[in-house]
Amino acid sequence: MAGPPRLTPQHPDPLPAGSTTGGRATIIDVAAAAGVSRQTVTRAMNGMSGISAATKERVLAAAERLDYRPSRFGRGLVTGGDHQLGLVVNDLRNPYTPQLASAVFRLAAEQGWNVMLADVDLASDADRMVQALGSQTDVVIGYLGSRRDRWRELLGTVPMVELDPYSEPPTAAVWIDPADAVEVLADHLVATGVRHPVVLDNSSPEHTSVRGILMMDALQRRGYLPELVHAEHGTAECGAEETTRILERRRRQDAILAFNDVMALGVLQACRRAGVDVPRDVRVVGVDGLPLGSLVSPTLSTLAVDLDEVAREALDLALGMLAGELPRQGDAVQRTVRHRLLLRESA
Amino acid sequence: MAGPPRLTPQHPDPLPAGSTTGGRATIIDVAAAAGVSRQTVTRAMNGMSGISAATKERVLAAAERLDYRPSRFGRGLVTGGDHQLGLVVNDLRNPYTPQLASAVFRLAAEQGWNVMLADVDLASDADRMVQALGSQTDVVIGYLGSRRDRWRELLGTVPMVELDPYSEPPTAAVWIDPADAVEVLADHLVATGVRHPVVLDNSSPEHTSVRGILMMDALQRRGYLPELVHAEHGTAECGAEETTRILERRRRQDAILAFNDVMALGVLQACRRAGVDVPRDVRVVGVDGLPLGSLVSPTLSTLAVDLDEVAREALDLALGMLAGELPRQGDAVQRTVRHRLLLRESA
DNA sequence: CTGAAAGCGCTTACAG
DNA sequence: CTGAAAGCGCTTACAG
Numbered sequence: 001m002a003g004p005p006r007l008t009p010q011h012p013d014p015l016p017a018g019s020t021t022g023g024r025a026t027i028i029d030v031a032a033a034a035g036v037s038r039q040t041v042t043r044a045m046n047g048m049s050g051i052s053a054a055t056k057e058r059v060l061a062a063a064e065r066l067d068y069r070p071s072r073f074g075r076g077l078v079t080g081g082d083h084q085l086g087l088v089v090n091d092l093r094n095p096y097t098p099q100l101a102s103a104v105f106r107l108a109a110e111q112g113w114n115v116m117l118a119d120v121d122l123a124s125d126a127d128r129m130v131q132a133l134g135s136q137t138d139v140v141i142g143y144l145g146s147r148r149d150r151w152r153e154l155l156g157t158v159p160m161v162e163l164d165p166y167s168e169p170p171t172a173a174v175w176i177d178p179a180d181a182v183e184v185l186a187d188h189l190v191a192t193g194v195r196h197p198v199v200l201d202n203s204s205p206e207h208t209s210v211r212g213i214l215m216m217d218a219l220q221r222r223g224y225l226p227e228l229v230h231a232e233h234g235t236a237e238c239g240a241e242e243t244t245r246i247l248e249r250r251r252r253q254d255a256i257l258a259f260n261d262v263m264a265l266g267v268l269q270a271c272r273r274a275g276v277d278v279p280r281d282v283r284v285v286g287v288d289g290l291p292l293g294s295l296v297s298p299t300l301s302t303l304a305v306d307l308d309e310v311a312r313e314a315l316d317l318a319l320g321m322l323a324g325e326l327p328r329q330g331d332a333v334q335r336t337v338r339h340r341l342l343l344r345e346s347a
Numbered sequence: 348m349a350g351p352p353r354l355t356p357q358h359p360d361p362l363p364a365g366s367t368t369g370g371r372a373t374i375i376d377v378a379a380a381a382g383v384s385r386q387t388v389t390r391a392m393n394g395m396s397g398i399s400a401a402t403k404e405r406v407l408a409a410a411e412r413l414d415y416r417p418s419r420f421g422r423g424l425v426t427g428g429d430h431q432l433g434l435v436v437n438d439l440r441n442p443y444t445p446q447l448a449s450a451v452f453r454l455a456a457e458q459g460w461n462v463m464l465a466d467v468d469l470a471s472d473a474d475r476m477v478q479a480l481g482s483q484t485d486v487v488i489g490y491l492g493s494r495r496d497r498w499r500e501l502l503g504t505v506p507m508v509e510l511d512p513y514s515e516p517p518t519a520a521v522w523i524d525p526a527d528a529v530e531v532l533a534d535h536l537v538a539t540g541v542r543h544p545v546v547l548d549n550s551s552p553e554h555t556s557v558r559g560i561l562m563m564d565a566l567q568r569r570g571y572l573p574e575l576v577h578a579e580h581g582t583a584e585c586g587a588e589e590t591t592r593i594l595e596r597r598r599r600q601d602a603i604l605a606f607n608d609v610m611a612l613g614v615l616q617a618c619r620r621a622g623v624d625v626p627r628d629v630r631v632v633g634v635d636g637l638p639l640g641s642l643v644s645p646t647l648s649t650l651a652v653d654l655d656e657v658a659r660e661a662l663d664l665a666l667g668m669l670a671g672e673l674p675r676q677g678d679a680v681q682r683t684v685r686h687r688l689l690l691r692e693s694a
Numbered sequence: 695c696t697g698a699a700a701g702c703g704c705t706t707a708c709a710g
Numbered sequence: 711c712t713g714a715a716a717g718c719g720c721t722t723a724c725a726g
Contacts, residue, residue: 026718026719026720027719027720027721028719036696036697037696037697037698038697038719038720038721039696039697039698039720039721039722040695040696040697041720042720042721042722043695043696045503045504046721050695050696051695051696052695052696055695055696063504067671068504069485069504069505070504070719070720071424071718071719071720072420072423072428072482072483072484073419073420073421073423073424073428073704073718073719073720074420074424074702074718074719074720074721075482075719075720075721076419076420076423076702076720077418077420077421077424077701077702077703077704077718077719077720077721078701078702078719078720078721078722079702079720079721079722080702081419081420081483082479082482082483084463084483091449092445092446092448092449092452093445093446093449093638095442095445095639097445098439098440098442098444098445098448099439099440101439101445101464102438102439102440102466102469105439105464105465105466105469106466106469106470109465109466109469109470109472109476112475114463114465114476114479114480114483115463115464116461116462116463116464117448117452117462117463117464118452118456118461119449119452119453119456122449122452122453122456123453123456125456128459129456129461132429132461133461135419135422135429136419136428136429136431136461137419138416156392157392157410157415157416157417158416236642265642266642269642269644272644291440292442292639295583295612295613295616295643296642296643296644297616297619297643297644324414373702373703373704374703374704374705375703383712383713384712384713384714385703385704385705385713386704386705386706386712386713386714387711387712387713388704389704389705389706390711390712393705396711397711397712398711398712399711399712402711402712417703417704418702418703418704420702420703420704420720421702421703421704421705421718422703422704422705423704423718424702424703424704424705424717424718424719424720425703425704425705425706425717425718426704426705426706426718427718
């Protein structure tokens, strides 16, 4: 798109114009080449009425010859353009992410919104991506994690809805809260006779995750002495590795609560390989409620979250802020979606 | 974005301007409110030099008060804007899709491109989505399937790269070709003593998929009398259902070749439930090579495709066409990426 | 059916 | 440090 000043009008050679000379053909170039006015070009390009077939054909031919493509900016400036939503996610390869994205896309599309996606996990230049996202969209929704404040700056005036914030006080946010479900889960573990649970967190020894803290606390309040294991990545591989290590110890743990479903899938795999029966010897629970969990054996019990609901709340906040119906800050722009315990076979 | 004419300059009340009156504040409104010129507003908003701290603060305050957000069109028109890629996919909930999207995103980001995604599978108004995608992007890549020709029209002058086309002759395209891998697979089945293979296609009785045809043909040429089963959806559930039906028959099939990995996962699950040992009783093979396949037990053998390679070729074509280095049609804009047999435990 | 005029909202030189 | 002028590429009334 960017480029030096455009060609002087006529350029009658058959080469794709604008390619080597730098700079794309504009409506003016096409008008000149076809010997018509600008609005006649507009009529031809946009299939509008009020143009003779012959003229239209001539204009289209000129456009094709010059490799003319209308500028979305020129057009957007006058038409107002479409609504654009920006979505910031962490890793499209974790099945949770497309599940969420899919919900956002579907709901956004229903309201005529387009969605631009930025996967900041894969990116070396995440800051640039977020800034670019902001400059192309009307509002941004997403997982901001620890970079929230910096990205808030980069986004400038673009309203932002944070998903599952690490900490208060975000501006607008949808909290995804496992607290209630964790209590129900802890009760379930007691009821099924679990003695030695371990919490497999995705975190570092310095910073246990909120999720991990809630689990540890709920277990301790019920008289357990739960073990806390920190896994560096929230992947199946990492979940499997840590599990293998856990199972090698003398003292037999009988429940593993993983940070997310993908890790829990790794846990199940490691148990299988070690000849440990799930749920008889060890109960396994994940978090997220991915459909994927019912494809493995045993099927995965999990703290499920309704991602349609998350998407709906986020979109509602975003559109509300845009319409000026909501403040940019405060309690009115905080929503909460809660996990619920989904028992399948593994626990 | 769209809306009636904007406010007359001054609007000193503390309400978020432009919200109820319709129409957003422009740079002119902010300039008037702050008592400065337009380019001073530009300087303040964009953190440029050549502006006093006091003026900057005053401008920013006015902008905040008026809820001013610069138009991306006004800016894009003069700056040239960022490069935007459109990606059309079929269902983000099939793990194949985010895997591909992830590769496209990563490679695109490396070159400073942003990506807009349209999931046409979920959409009731897919045509509108594709058209919107075209109007917001410089080039479109994606799965077009049977709607290719219609969407070609809608896209107008926006160059398009088709992924895995159903049929010739597309314009620019990346073919994803399982033919070689299917031959290798068929040899493998012979070598391992398979007698009665069944091809579980995602298709209707009227239209067997290319993939299905290739499999049937390769098997027949080796003397097999393969059975062809049509599953309506390419999902795990559908794969499981059809498998249950297959296993209930008297004559024992000893290999199931699924249309894709997700279906194959359903096949594995159905086998497990029916007490059929894989691979001893039945060998199972999928197509795609999803990492997911190594999380189940037994791990899934598959015809894998390198999605990084697919993304790379597609992007290469797209950027080449945009730069005018490639023709819009013909052999030069056709690339092929081939599957390869990836043996894990299930076959 | 066609074109001259005005304007969308912003930034980039250029003058002061 | 600040502003008047010009222009980015397009479309929307309006006249002919």
